[in-house]
């Protein structure tokens with residue numbers, strides 16, 4: 001058993017199924033002991049609308065998952081003294097990207113992301129918006145320059161996914177790659 005800790009934030013953008021897939025993979029990984037789950041109010045709505053799932057049901061899937069209320073700025077992930085191995089926003093709304101790019105830490109999601117940047121912990125932003133305006137593009141460059149990985153939800157098709165679950169799962173393994181968790185069963189291009 002490992003001892004890695006990560007944070008998953010599901011914000012208010014389409015594609016919450018990608019967040020569910022990342023959460024499932026992280027919780028199932030033997031190197032991971034704890035996953036802090038943050039869900040913005042609109043993220044909660046997207047989860048219900050698109051996946052038919054409530055946050056409470058997600059938490060019940062694994063004892064490793066700890067949910068923190070978005071308004072609780074006193075949660076552990078709000079402090080740099082809480083050591084963790086990285087955070088992913090999946091999906092990441094354009095609004096969340098903008099708040100992180102501007103250093104506005106008014107919610108637990110944006111504060112936890114800000115902490116990752118200042119502590120030099122991996123921060124992966126799976127942006128979901130299209131088309132992109134100049135503000136989105138500038139914000140992506142800004143967070144990239146501050147140390148984040150900008151990984152828009154652009155699933156690959158070279159693994160020939162048989163269904164949506166395959167698509168979500170393959171994207172999730174690429175996110176875990178970015179968090180330093182290379183999974184043995186990940187589908188990879190062999191040349």
Ligand SMILES: Cc1cc2nc3c(=O)[nH]c(=O)nc-3n(C[C@H](O)[C@H](O)[C@H](O)COP(=O)(O)O)c2cc1C
Nearest residue numbers: 011012013014040041042043093094095096128129
């Ligand atoms: C059903 C629904 C779908 C949305 N989809 C997107 C989206 O795909 N991308 C995006 O950037 N914003 C989307 N939005 C808008 C954001 O949810 C909104 O800007 C919100 O303030 C983002 O805040 P959050 O990041 O704290 O969730 C959507 C809103 C709703 C209600």
